[in-house]
Amino acid sequence: MNLRAGTDDVRSQLRNPLKQARGLGSAKAGAGHWWTQRVTAVALVLLGLWVVVTVLSLLHADYAAARATVAKPWNALLLILFIVTMFWHAVLGLQVVIEDYVHTRRKEVALLVAIKFLAVLGALAGVLAVLRIALGV
Amino acid sequence: MADTRRPLSPHIQVYRWQVQMVTSILHRATGIALAVGTLLVVWGLLALAAGEAAFTRFETCMGSPLGVFLLVGWSWSLFYHLCNGIRHLVQDTGAGYAIPQFVRSSWLSVVGSFVLVAIVWACVLLRGGAA
Numbered sequence: 019m020n021l022r023a024g025t026d027d028v029r030s031q032l033r034n035p036l037k038q039a040r041g042l043g044s045a046k047a048g049a050g051h052w053w054t055q056r057v058t059a060v061a062l063v064l065l066g067l068w069v070v071v072t073v074l075s076l077l078h079a080d081y082a083a084a085r086a087t088v089a090k091p092w093n094a095l096l097l098i099l100f101i102v103t104m105f106w107h108a109v110l111g112l113q114v115v116i117e118d119y120v121h122t123r124r125k126e127v128a129l130l131v132a133i134k135f136l137a138v139l140g141a142l143a144g145v146l147a148v149l150r151i152a153l154g155v
Numbered sequence: 156m157a158d159t160r161r162p163l164s165p166h167i168q169v170y171r172w173q174v175q176m177v178t179s180i181l182h183r184a185t186g187i188a189l190a191v192g193t194l195l196v197v198w199g200l201l202a203l204a205a206g207e208a209a210f211t212r213f214e215t216c217m218g219s220p221l222g223v224f225l226l227v228g229w230s231w232s233l234f235y236h237l238c239n240g241i242r243h244l245v246q247d248t249g250a251g252y253a254i255p256q257f258v259r260s261s262w263l264s265v266v267g268s269f270v271l272v273a274i275v276w277a278c279v280l281l282r283g284g285a286a
Contacts, residue, residue, distance in 0.1 A: 056244065056247060059240050059243075059244060060244065062240075063237060063240070063241060066233065066237060067237075070233070070275065074275065074278055074279070077278075077279065077282050078282060078283070081203075081207045081210050081211070084203060084210070085203055088200075088203060097200075101196070101197075101200075104193055104196070105193060108186075108189070108190040108193055111186045111187075111190065112186075112187070112190050115183060115186070115187060137193075140193055140194065140197050143197050143200075143201060144196065144197040144200050144201075146204075147197070147200035147201045147203065147204040148200060148204075150204040151200075151203060151204050
């Protein structure tokens with residue numbers, strides 16, 4: 019027992035410290051969240067302005083005209099892009115807020131999972147709605 | 156358990172209020188508001204897909220005093236988050252970190268958001284109200 023512990027000690031002294039760190043640390047995907055948040059932000063600058071202009075152009079449109087606008091192929095495509103990017107960016111942002119302010123680990127994890135579920139649900143519902151309008155079903 | 160009576164970050168009550176704090180806090184607050192607002196976008200699209208009756212109901216809700224109040228709030232949140240978001244993207248390149256520049260760009264975000272939201276609602280009013 020003591021002998022084994024002794025050899026382990028020797029082994030751990032000879033072991034390169036990198037062996038302990040490899041596969042652990044945060045260096046693998048540390049910048050991923052930050053970078054994705056920025057990329058979706060840039061996309062949302064363009065898509066968001068487009069959505070504002072499109073909604074304003076529909077101010078006095080009736081139901082059929084609004085539907086026809088959404089159904090146009092390019093509009094449908096950009097709207098789907100907008101919906102997916104919007105929810106993605108929202109989840110990344112809310113995640114940071116939750117990690118910063120919710121200090122009970124259980125609540126934190128529950129909230130992080132909940133916003134992801136809600137975002138996927140919302141994004142799919144929005145995309146499906148656009149597809150139904152675009153395909154006329 | 157840590158002694159939480161000591162001042163914990165962010166202990167904003169010890170600082171004199173300055174515009175940089177306001178822009179930072181507002182960026183989070185408007186971000187949260189806009190995350191809730193995503194549900195409005197989905198509701199509108201679902202109503203549009205569901206049929207004329209559902210869409211009329213959506214328009215009536217949004218045209219009500221509470222609906223318009225929320226729309227004004229969300230539109231300002233959108234433009235603030237947009238302006239300040241662009242400011243953050245510029246700062247991500249390493250530009251604009253000198254204190255006078257930082258203060259100036261903070262004010263630019265705040266003023267810019269009000270100008271943009273005023274333009275949008277002026278468009279709405281000039282064309283005879285929403286819906």
